[in-house]
Amino acid sequence: MLLSLLVVTALAVIRLRDLFAVVMLFGIYSLLSASLFVVLDAVDVAFTEASVGAGVATVFMLGTLALTTSREKTPGAHKPLLPLLVVLVTGAALIYGTSDIPHYGDPGNPIHQHVAPRYLEDSAEEIGIPNVVSSVLASYRGYDTLGETTVVFTAAIGVLLLIGGARRRRRSEEPPRPDREEEDA
Amino acid sequence: MQQYSVPRLITKLLLPLILLFALYVQFHGDFGPGGGFQAGVIFAAGFVLYALVYGLDNARRIMPPWLLRVGVSLGVLIYAGVGVAGMLLGGAFLDYGVLDSHDPVHGQHLGILLVELGVGITVASVMISIFYAFAGRGR
Amino acid sequence: MQILGLYNYWIFIVLMMCGFYVVISRGNLVKKLVGLNIFQTSVFILYISMGKIAGGTAPILTGMATIYSNPVPHVLILTAIVVGIATTALGLALVVRIHEAYGTIEEDEIHAQSEDEAL
Numbered sequence: 001m002l003l004s005l006l007v008v009t010a011l012a013v014i015r016l017r018d019l020f021a022v023v024m025l026f027g028i029y030s031l032l033s034a035s036l037f038v039v040l041d042a043v044d045v046a047f048t049e050a051s052v053g054a055g056v057a058t059v060f061m062l063g064t065l066a067l068t069t070s071r072e073k074t075p076g077a078h079k080p081l082l083p084l085l086v087v088l089v090t091g092a093a094l095i096y097g098t099s100d101i102p103h104y105g106d107p108g109n110p111i112h113q114h115v116a117p118r119y120l121e122d123s124a125e126e127i128g129i130p131n132v133v134s135s136v137l138a139s140y141r142g143y144d145t146l147g148e149t150t151v152v153f154t155a156a157i158g159v160l161l162l163i164g165g166a167r168r169r170r171r172s173e174e175p176p177r178p179d180r181e182e183e184d185a
Numbered sequence: 186m187q188q189y190s191v192p193r194l195i196t197k198l199l200l201p202l203i204l205l206f207a208l209y210v211q212f213h214g215d216f217g218p219g220g221g222f223q224a225g226v227i228f229a230a231g232f233v234l235y236a237l238v239y240g241l242d243n244a245r246r247i248m249p250p251w252l253l254r255v256g257v258s259l260g261v262l263i264y265a266g267v268g269v270a271g272m273l274l275g276g277a278f279l280d281y282g283v284l285d286s287h288d289p290v291h292g293q294h295l296g297i298l299l300v301e302l303g304v305g306i307t308v309a310s311v312m313i314s315i316f317y318a319f320a321g322r323g324r
Numbered sequence: 325m326q327i328l329g330l331y332n333y334w335i336f337i338v339l340m341m342c343g344f345y346v347v348i349s350r351g352n353l354v355k356k357l358v359g360l361n362i363f364q365t366s367v368f369i370l371y372i373s374m375g376k377i378a379g380g381t382a383p384i385l386t387g388m389a390t391i392y393s394n395p396v397p398h399v400l401i402l403t404a405i406v407v408g409i410a411t412t413a414l415g416l417a418l419v420v421r422i423h424e425a426y427g428t429i430e431e432d433e434i435h436a437q438s439e440d441e442a443l
Contacts, residue, residue: 003335010342010362019354026358033365041382041393042372043218045401047210051226052409053365056312059233060409063319064354064416068423072352073430083349091341098333105378107391112377116394124385128290129215129297132383132395133402137220138297141399142279145300146264148403149307153261155410156311162417164318217384222406308406315413322420 002036017072019065027058044133196238203231211305215294221301225308232313241320253314260307267299332373339366351431353419357412364408371397 009029016022030053037046102109119136127135137145211224236244268279275283281296282289343366346359375394383395419429426434 003332006339007335007342010339013355013358013362014342014346019352022355022358026361029362030365033369036369037372040369040372040376041380042375042398042401043382043384044220044223045368045372045398045405047218047223048226048402048405049365049368051223051230052405053361055230056226056233056316057361057409057412059237060315060319060413060416061354061358063316064419067319067322067420068354068429072350072355080349083345086348087341087345090344091337094337094340095334098330098337101330101333103330104332104373105376107377107380109374111374111397112394116396119395120383120385120392126290127293127297129294130385131215131217131219132385132392133218133398134214134220134297134301135293136395136399137402138300139281139293142268142300144399145304145403146268146279148407149261149264149304151407152311152410153257153307155407155414156257156314158414159315159318159417162414163322163420164314218382220402222402226406226409311410315410315417318417319420 002032002039006032006036019070019072020062022072023058023061023065026061027054030054030057044131192238196234200231200235203234204228207231207309211301212298214301215297221304222308224301225305225310226312228305228309229312229316233316236316236320241317245317248313250314250317253310253317256306256310257314260303260305260310263303263306264300267296267303271296333370336366336370336373339369342366353422353429353431354416357415357419360415361408361412368401368404371401 006029009025009032013022013025013029016025030049034046034050034054037043037049102111119132119140123132123135123140124130127139129135207224207228210219210227211221214220214224232244232248235247267281267284271280271283272278279296281293281300283292284295285292340363343359343361343363347356347363350356350359375397377391377393380391380393383392383398385392422434423429426437428434428437
């Protein structure tokens with residue numbers, strides 16, 4: 001049921017030309033996938049996806065639309081046939097690839113044999129906190145998380161460098177707006 | 186948005202709850218679902234709501250951009266600092282067991298708490314400053 | 325069972341391909357980013373579904389359950405979501421700058437303007 005809702009949302013994103021609706025549908029898509037994460041036992045991930053995807057990402061995209069335009073032009077030069085062919089071939093290759101993937105929900109899958117049992121059994125004594133996701137995130141895989149925090153930090157610097165400063169005049173015949181310059185952004 | 190009283194009132198009611206919930210998620214992440222990443226985003230979402238309803242200038246007065254710039258780097262610094270502190274106390278980088286001389290499990294607790302705090306500070310400041318950048322651009 | 329065991333993965337691949345199609349067939353930069361995000365979220369769902377164990381519960385040690393789902397993909401995807409929003413914000417910032425420089429966010433119009441300048 002959730003899966004079919006996700007597919008419908010994704011198809012609607014392809015069809016619609018109104019970017020405002022597209023961004024809103026993306027928020028719905030994130031919320032649906034968050035509920036799917038709860039079904040799949042990943043409560044931490046669901047939490048993050050709901051707050052990030054349905055909340056902050058939608059606000060950022062709406063902010064971009066407010067700064068640019070909210071209407072997509074009808075594609076004239078783009079022929080849909082070649083992209084469709086590429087997508088179909090890629091999808092067929094991926095579906096062929098799934099024939100080697102172990103079945104969904106099987107406890108004997110290779111992914112469940114390597115480090116996961118050790119984390120689940122020993123983290124209570126070694127780390128002493130109940131949430132295994134937190135202990136793996138911050139302690140066992142501390143290097144990863146440090147790196148990812150640094151990526152977020154770098155992305156913020158990039159955004160601030162790109163659009164954080166005072167606005168310069170566009171090349172087209174837009175009048176200058178000196179009274180609205182930000183002195184500090 | 187200045188003239189609509191209902192959103193302003195609702196925001197006033199919701200904002201403390203959102204920020205409190207963010208702090209709960211931050212410090213209760215060891216026991217239930219939650220942690221620095223989620224808490225940072227929720228905290229930022231609260232400020233985004235405030236800025237949307239009350240205007241960017243009021244939000245800038247409460248959370249000035251220089252404070253955000255400090256916060257962005259402070260979080261990473263706390264994280265790396267915990268790692269270096271572990272090294273100075275004789276362990277490996279990011280080995281929290283040595284932070285408490287009596288019980289390694291307590292050290293792990295402390296380390297995870299500090300590290301999650303660093304992550305939370307960075308993520309919250311990054312999200313709010315990105316929002317400021319987008320919102321300040323359109324004026 | 326032979327079919328049902330893989331049915332989920334096929335749906336995720338369909339979702340991925342929807343996102344991929346938006347990325348390569350649309351000229352609008354914001355829509356491309358939305359497509360990229362749909363692609364990304366579908367990959368997240370694929371990873372999380374691999375960590376699921378039938379009959380398991382969320383990996384929070386309460387002492388009441390015996391089977392827990394695999395926490396390792398959860399950690400991976402948790403951080404990936406936050407990194408994803410950061411990089412998306414960077415992409416959106418680039419779109420804003422492109423709009424300021426060219427006055428459009430349609431790919432072919434940007435190409436046309438650049439070629440005009442080169443001549």
